[in-house]
Amino acid sequence: MRSSRKRPAQFKGNKAAMAAADLAELLGQSVRAWCAGATGIRDLVQLSGGASQETLSFTIERAGGDLAAILRRSPPGYGSVSGRAAGLAAEAELMKLAGAAGVPSPPVLHVLTEQDGLGEGFFMQKVEGETIARKILRDDAFAAARPKLARQLGEIAARIHSVARDALPTLRMLSSTEEIDLLRTEVRNLGWPRPVFQLALRWLADNDPGPSSRITLVHGDYRNGNLIIGPNGVRAVLDWELAHLGDPMEDLGWVCVNSWRFGAIDKPAGGFGSREDMFAGYEAASGLTVDAGRVKFWEVMGTLRWGIMCCGMMQRFRQSPENSMERAMIGRRASETEIDLLRLLAPRG
Amino acid sequence: MQDEPRLDELITAVAGFLRDQIAPQISGHAAFKLRVGINALDLVARQLTLAGDSDAQELVRLQSLLGRDGSLSELNSVLSSLIASGAVDLSTPGLKDHLWRTTLAKLAVDQPTYASYRREVDSSAPANSSSS
Structure with missing residues (x-):
């Protein structure tokens, strides 16, 4: 292997x-x-x-x-x-x-x-273009593309979710309930107390929408940073490592996770634009209605999942002989997901 | 008792040297790694400066919230279990305020430029914001 x-x-x-x-x-x-x-x-x-x-x-x-x-x-x-x-x-x-x-x-x-x-x-x-999210969000070369991207992300997600299931290779399938259980186990295995993660797990269990009536291919890591962008918009979708079968709304929620807005925090769709623009693109391309409640659920789930992934990087830093500084520092990004979870679940004022 | 200079002073001096003298001479992937390394040193300096006070305050809040004594790690484990079981939730007086203060103290060390953190810090009153 x-x-x-x-x-x-x-x-x-x-x-x-x-x-x-x-x-x-x-x-x-x-x-x-x-x-x-x-x-x-x-x-x-x-x-x-x-x-x-x-x-x-x-x-x-x-x-x-x-x-x-x-x-x-x-x-x-x-x-x-x-x-x-x-x-x-x-x-x-x-x-x-x-x-x-x-x-x-x-x-x-x-x-x-x-x-x-x-x-x-x-x-x-090789596809020519830019993958570095901050450059895509700030460089002049992408100024014309940026306003189109929220809608494009919706349209492309709709096409991902349209792939016929019988053509797909074997993929794991987890319901939202199983995913919550998995994350709960992972949080327990961190061996480090994280009250905010526990708060998020409770919220997820209390707000679990249950099985989706539509089960499709889910990209699993669909976000700014895993796209090649050219002057006219998306040129390629990359990194299918986390692809699985599940609720298609998961991909739309993951796009909105605050870490993937790269500082443009008032533009939920990847730092590019509004949820509404992305949803409109999705609905136009699929003929289906977006379930905004499910998208919010998956955004919370995604924020927690990214936080746990950061903690996992810390564990790999300790265990692997490479002793990677980058992994160690990603471990210190877990707290960014804690502030984002609090902003989602317990906003101040 | 160890002598001066303090650790945060030493680390800040080393990070400054790497940033100002070495980084301009390096390019490519090594430059990226160097930047990560400098960021790590800056983080260490912030923790050395800030964590003493913020840990002490967190401990006091945890003792008051839980009505018992213990180390930071022990009390955080107890709080985590109580939240997991539902015995403590956002309607529990002091919990929301505690989680916010604890999280803001982490971000002040880990990533003081993170946009959500900046938004929360800049929008909260300079005095104690006891909104819960």
């Missing part, structure tokens, strides 16, 4: 330089095997971001013209989202299905097999 060889996360130092050379060699072998006319690769770069999976960018040298490509694979020591991950092969399948349903998606080039010797993952075509 995972590459059995230990590789440092960053290509620095002597050992790491050798590992990078090894990796480039393996990538070259792989692309020659599946990409017609490919002679090798160059410009290998590890992209930052995506703390739980490794993303590499490189150029495939090819007789018919070079091709910019991305490899997404499990890095050594990967095991964060305990039992939640769909698996990288399923991710590749979902990207193809989503693309066919009209969701902007990078073309999948090749799914890794044992012969590749690169672990689990897949190659996709």
Whole structure:
């Protein structure tokens, strides 16, 4: 499943330089095997971001013209989202299905097999654009796109939820009630008392809307930061790692989690615009009515879930030999979800 | 008793050196990592400066709320269990105020620039806001 060889996360130092050379060699072998006319690769770069999976960018040298490509694979020591991950092969399948349903998606080039010797993952075509949420929210290059994005997010979510269920790979399915129970167990396992998380768990149990009448593909991490944005809007939806079956309103709630507004806190739809704009896009594209109450429920659930994920990063920081500063610091972001939970559940004044 | 300078002074000096002298010489992923490291040092300095007082105040509130004594960790565990069981909720006098003050004290250390925190701090009266 995972590459059995230990590789440092960053290509620095002597050992790491050798590992990078090894990796480039393996990538070259792989692309020659599946990409017609490919002679090798160059410009290998590890992209930052995506703390739980490794993303590499490189150029495939090819007789018919070079091709910019991305490899997404499990890095050594990967095991964060305990039992939640769909698996990288399923991710590749979902990207193809989503693309066919009209969701902007990078073309999948090749799914890794044992012969590749690169672990689990897949190659996709590189899509030009920006993924860094703060740049998308602030740079002039996206000024024309920003006002359109809330509505686009709604339209695209509707297309994600329209993918036929019988075409889907095997995905986990949790009801809201089971999800609450899972989060309760995770909070207990933190081994650190968090009264605000307990307050949120109580609220969720008291406000659980019950099973959704509509069960669809749910992206699971649909938000600003997991999108490639160009001057005209969304060019690609990325990171299907947390995809599952469930209440489609979950994706709309997750978009609104305050952490994914990146400072633009008065624009709930990803920092881009209003819930109403996003809902209007969703309703126009799907012909269905958005259940705003369910969306709010999932926003609270999502805020708590992100808080627990931050705590999980802290635990991985302690346990993994990499001793990653970034993970340690994400651990200190759990408190941001506590203030957001209080703003949602116990507003002052 | 250990000698001067204080830990927060040392850390602030190191963070300042890294930020002003080293960061401009570094680019790419290493620059990103350096920024994370400097942020971590700043956080440590804030905690060293602020947490003594805020922890003491939190302990007093917990003792009053729960009517018993114990360490911060013990009392927070008791409060968590009481909230989980429903024995204590937002209608319990003092709970909401306690959670807000505790959370604001965490944010002052963890992320004083976080937008929700700024909004709450800037919009609350400079004096004690005892809204509960």
